[in-house]
Amino acid sequence: MIGHRVIVGTVVGAALVLAGCTGALQSPAPGAPLEVAARQFNMPTDLPPMKAFHAAARPAPERPNGQIATDFLDLVFELESGRSLPVLSRFEGPVSVRVVGARPQLLDAELDRLLARLREEAQIDISRVAGRQPASITLEVVPKRSLQALVPGAACFVAPNVSGWSEYRAKRNRPETDWTQLTTRRRMAVFIPGDVAPQEMRDCLHEEVAQALGPVNDLYRLSDSVFNDDNFHTVLTGFDMLILRAVYAPELHSGMSRETVAARLPEVLARLNPAGGTGTPTDRAPSPRAWKDAIETALAGGSPTSVRRAAATRAVDMARANGWHDTRLAFSLFALGRLNLGINSDLALAAFREAEAIYDSLPDTRLQAAHMGVQLAAHALSLGRGERAMAIVDKHLAAVQSAQNAALLATLLMIKAEALALLGRDAEAQLVRLDSLGWARYGFGSDDEVGARLMEIAAISPVNRS
Numbered sequence: 001m002i003g004h005r006v007i008v009g010t011v012v013g014a015a016l017v018l019a020g021c022t023g024a025l026q027s028p029a030p031g032a033p034l035e036v037a038a039r040q041f042n043m044p045t046d047l048p049p050m051k052a053f054h055a056a057a058r059p060a061p062e063r064p065n066g067q068i069a070t071d072f073l074d075l076v077f078e079l080e081s082g083r084s085l086p087v088l089s090r091f092e093g094p095v096s097v098r099v100v101g102a103r104p105q106l107l108d109a110e111l112d113r114l115l116a117r118l119r120e121e122a123q124i125d126i127s128r129v130a131g132r133q134p135a136s137i138t139l140e141v142v143p144k145r146s147l148q149a150l151v152p153g154a155a156c157f158v159a160p161n162v163s164g165w166s167e168y169r170a171k172r173n174r175p176e177t178d179w180t181q182l183t184t185r186r187r188m189a190v191f192i193p194g195d196v197a198p199q200e201m202r203d204c205l206h207e208e209v210a211q212a213l214g215p216v217n218d219l220y221r222l223s224d225s226v227f228n229d230d231n232f233h234t235v236l237t238g239f240d241m242l243i244l245r246a247v248y249a250p251e252l253h254s255g256m257s258r259e260t261v262a263a264r265l266p267e268v269l270a271r272l273n274p275a276g277g278t279g280t281p282t283d284r285a286p287s288p289r290a291w292k293d294a295i296e297t298a299l300a301g302g303s304p305t306s307v308r309r310a311a312a313t314r315a316v317d318m319a320r321a322n323g324w325h326d327t328r329l330a331f332s333l334f335a336l337g338r339l340n341l342g343i344n345s346d347l348a349l350a351a352f353r354e355a356e357a358i359y360d361s362l363p364d365t366r367l368q369a370a371h372m373g374v375q376l377a378a379h380a381l382s383l384g385r386g387e388r389a390m391a392i393v394d395k396h397l398a399a400v401q402s403a404q405n406a407a408l409l410a411t412l413l414m415i416k417a418e419a420l421a422l423l424g425r426d427a428e429a430q431l432v433r434l435d436s437l438g439w440a441r442y443g444f445g446s447d448d449e450v451g452a453r454l455m456e457i458a459a460i461s462p463v464n465r466s
Contacts, residue, residue, distance in 0.1 A: 051438035053404040055113040058238035065269040065276030075215035088256045089182040095126040101141035103194045121241040144193035156192040156204035184254040188212040197445030203234040214247040224364040298335040312336040330358040367403045370396035386422035407443030414457040
């Protein structure tokens with residue numbers, strides 16, 4: 001068994017084709033020129049330097065400790081497959097991390113920032129060691145093609161009781177790499193690709209190192225966590241740091257049963273998060289398996305699009321039938337909208353609008369609302385409504401910046417630049433566009449990918465459509 005970050009396309013990764021009655025606007029091949037009618041769009045000869053985020057502590061969750069206790073138990077004592085873990089497992093004593101394999105220099109800087117946050121916010125005694133020294137966690141950089149050849153559908157993953165790629169390949173079907181056999185963590189290996197965009201590397205780093213330390217489950221109900229296969233959050237949140245801090249609380253230790261941990265959690269959470277009140281676990285009915293299956297089918301890249309659209313429709317229908325007006329209905333609508341891009345724009349637009357309204361009505365879901373907003377802003381731009389497009393973008397920029405999602409931030413800024421140009425404010429448009437390119441280099445990676453996204457956004461504006 002492995003814990004892994006799945007490949008799930010978000011609105012940012014999908015084509016922005018919600019363009020009213022104009023139909024699907026296809027992205028040009030990387031580096032190819034865009035045919036424009038009203039003005040010639042030129043890519044800058046030299047892109048601005050890549051921008052990057054600085055480490056920043058996240059606010060503590062505002063939910064009651066009783067809910068957090070239930071989330072803790074489900075994250076720590078269950079696997080993504082649904083199998084139960086018999087005992088709590090964690091590292092006992094200081095945790096060391098080493099990096100092996102060819103990697104870009106940026107990875108070292110991201111790892112240092114992550115470890116600093118883990119020390120400060122989660123109070124975990126964790127530090128780096130030289131690559132040749134034995135370590136608690138071995139972070140190995142593997143080519144993306146090799147990684148997915150072994151574990152299809154995984155962007156990156158973590159495995160127990162191994163210290164490298166070759167050892168994992170030799171032992172991956174043996175009992176020692178079975179999470180259910182763990183009592184105390186002594187050796188963990190994290191495998192991430194080194195030939196992807198900087199943001200994707202960072203996202204993998206955050207989730208997989210966190211899973212090497214603690215939770216190995218993902219829960220769709222969590223709106224403020226990376227431990228959710230919706231992939232909206234990509235860096236560890238205040239909730240995630242609280243969970244990790246609780247895992248390493250002195251009141252707990254490896255080998256404890258779920259019942260014993262549940263009895264001690266109220267004391268632990270009251271001390272770590274006094275604003276959350278009592279930490280007594282509350283009963284929370286799990287989401288029906290049929291809904292999860294529908295969502296997973298809708299998100300699975302290997303199924304025919306018609307099958308995935310039908311699954312998304314079932315997920316929405318089930319959410320409505322159960323009377324849900326929460327993140328599960330909103331996420332079902334997101335999947336439905338995404339799968340109807342370029343096919344049924346009216347349905348996609350309605351789905352994104354309803355999802356955004358739900359996310360706007362809930363606490364801690366401003367980032368999710370921004371993922372809907374990028375499509376709504378693109379739609380407004382396609383209709384020539386520059387002021388409306390800018391208003392939607394400006395509404396979501398702060399949440400996206402705080403969440404450190406450079407790909408989404410760049411896309412929103414590109415839309416804003418085109419909206420400014422549409423309004424004749426060319427000097428402002430150029431400044432915003434240059435700002436977007438710095439974030440795009442971090443979010444999308446290669447110059448070709450950056451150029452393709454910039455051209456795609458430019459093609460949405462009426463002044464650039466032939």
